[in-house]
Amino acid sequence: MVGTLESSTNRLKSVFESIGESVFESIGAYSFGGGGGSSSGGNQKMVTCDYDDRLEMMETGGDKIKNVLVLMSDTGGGHRASAEAIRDAFKLEFGDQYRIFIKDVWKEYAGWPLNNMENQYKFMVKHAQLWNVAFHSTSPRWIHNAYLTAFAAFYAKEVEAGLMEYKPDIIISVHPLMQHIPLWVLKWQGLDKKVIFATVITDLNTCHRTWFHPGVDRCYCPSEEVAKRALLDDLEKSQLRVFGLPIRPSFARAVLDKDYLREELEMDPNLPAVLLMGGGEGMGPVKMTAKALSDALFDQETGKPFGQMVIICGRNKSLASSLECLDWKIPVKVRGFEKQMQKWMGACDCIITKAGPGTIAEALIRGLPLILNDYIPGQEKGNVPYVVNNGAGVFTRSSGETARIVAGWFSNNADEHKRMSENALKLAQPEAVFDIVRDIHELARQRGPLNDPPYALTSFSSLI
Numbered sequence: 001m002v003g004t005l006e007s008s009t010n011r012l013k014s015v016f017e018s019i020g021e022s023v024f025e026s027i028g029a030y031s032f033g034g035g036g037g038s039s040s041g042g043n044q045k046m047v048t049c050d051y052d053d054r055l056e057m058m059e060t061g062g063d064k065i066k067n068v069l070v071l072m073s074d075t076g077g078g079h080r081a082s083a084e085a086i087r088d089a090f091k092l093e094f095g096d097q098y099r100i101f102i103k104d105v106w107k108e109y110a111g112w113p114l115n116n117m118e119n120q121y122k123f124m125v126k127h128a129q130l131w132n133v134a135f136h137s138t139s140p141r142w143i144h145n146a147y148l149t150a151f152a153a154f155y156a157k158e159v160e161a162g163l164m165e166y167k168p169d170i171i172i173s174v175h176p177l178m179q180h181i182p183l184w185v186l187k188w189q190g191l192d193k194k195v196i197f198a199t200v201i202t203d204l205n206t207c208h209r210t211w212f213h214p215g216v217d218r219c220y221c222p223s224e225e226v227a228k229r230a231l232l233d234d235l236e237k238s239q240l241r242v243f244g245l246p247i248r249p250s251f252a253r254a255v256l257d258k259d260y261l262r263e264e265l266e267m268d269p270n271l272p273a274v275l276l277m278g279g280g281e282g283m284g285p286v287k288m289t290a291k292a293l294s295d296a297l298f299d300q301e302t303g304k305p306f307g308q309m310v311i312i313c314g315r316n317k318s319l320a321s322s323l324e325c326l327d328w329k330i331p332v333k334v335r336g337f338e339k340q341m342q343k344w345m346g347a348c349d350c351i352i353t354k355a356g357p358g359t360i361a362e363a364l365i366r367g368l369p370l371i372l373n374d375y376i377p378g379q380e381k382g383n384v385p386y387v388v389n390n391g392a393g394v395f396t397r398s399s400g401e402t403a404r405i406v407a408g409w410f411s412n413n414a415d416e417h418k419r420m421s422e423n424a425l426k427l428a429q430p431e432a433v434f435d436i437v438r439d440i441h442e443l444a445r446q447r448g449p450l451n452d453p454p455y456a457l458t459s460f461s462s463l464i
């Protein structure tokens with residue numbers, strides 16, 4: 001029985017690999033580091049535009065403004081946040097030398113299922129085991145090469161049109177599914193050695209293998225653990241840079257005084273504060289944890305609180321309303337979707353959150369010890385040992401245990417809190433986003449000017 005199953009699996013794998021090789025090799029997309037497709041042959045057809053309608057790449061030399069296209073998708077909040085951080089850092093570092101476009105080319109140009117990835121992702125992460133199966137089952141290269149081959153067959157022409165609308169001198173991907181097809185387009189147009197392509201990985205530890213493509217000019221890794229995974233997936237050491245996760249400059253470089261912030265935010269100036277995060281959607285055991293903290297941070301003997309709490313409910317208005325109606329034993333601030341997280345983090349002393357990479361990176365910059373209370377299977381699972389093993393926090397799903405730990409940090413276990421805060425600051429990489437854009441700028445300088453090469457739209461359907 002086992003032998004039969006293994007035999008069937010191997011045959012299926014062989015079939016998919018054959019399909020992938022035949023399609024991608026015929027069009028130069030199966031491995032951008034390799035030989036690619038032929039420039040001649042009966043299956044290829046070039047559709048050349050008239051001169052006035054010709055899509056041309058913008059000159060990257062001289063005083064010309066360089067176009068940077070950042071590819072992302074709203075499958076989780078981290079991809080857009082990283083894209084916007086990169087945009088803001090380019091502006092701060094180089095002023096008007098670069099024009100930045102942040103685009104979800106799948107949503108804007110492709111068809112199903114790529115144009116609906118956001119809703120599909122939200123559905124799957126609400127059903128954690130379903131997402132876990134999807135994440136791990138698509139990890140083997142022969143599997144994700146097969147389905148990316150299929151997507152390319154249907155949507156490469158549309159993606160090409162989308163990319164070329166912005167005439168990018170530099171393309172930056174902050175999403176694992178936005179390497180392969182865009183790199184194929186550049187390869188086919190003969191621009192893979194002219195247009196800079198960089199990947200900025202937004203997962204701290206366990207990341208999907210589709211992040212890694214040997215055809216990129218640069219792959220920016222947020223940690224050494226990710227860099228090791230990249231080397232195992234055929235990237236060269238020269239392609240890798242370990243700078244950290246890109247965090248928006250307004251957060252990374254903010255100089256904040258805790259006393260001033262507490263006054264501005266109308267918090268108690270004397271009590272230590274815990275920040276309880278429910279994420280953008282206000283998910284998880286927020287209400288249960290908040291009640292446990294209210295009890296644990298109240299001294300029954302003196303009848304006084306020895307801590308205060310800030311609760312971020314995100315877009316969950318019903319959660320915010322229910323929390324505001326409760327009688328609390330300690331000072332509590334209930335907030336909805338918050339755009340000033342740098343201030344609330346700066347005013348607090350520790351944080352309770354799920355193991356999202358962006359929130360973790362921001363908390364480390366602020367030196368906040370973390371209590372991780374959940375994670376999305378797959379890409380967030382590795383964030384837990386990243387925090388715990390580096391002594392910057394703990395992991396527990398128990399609301400009672402969470403409250404007990406915070407109460408200890410604010411009373412008789414202050415030394416552990418101080419030690420974890422110091423470890424968090426050691427892990428922090430506030431300059432990561434600036435290191436990334438400076439390195440890309442240097443790549444552009446080394447690459448030299450493009451002399452407006454003519455662009456020709458290809459009929460991809462005739463290639464397959």
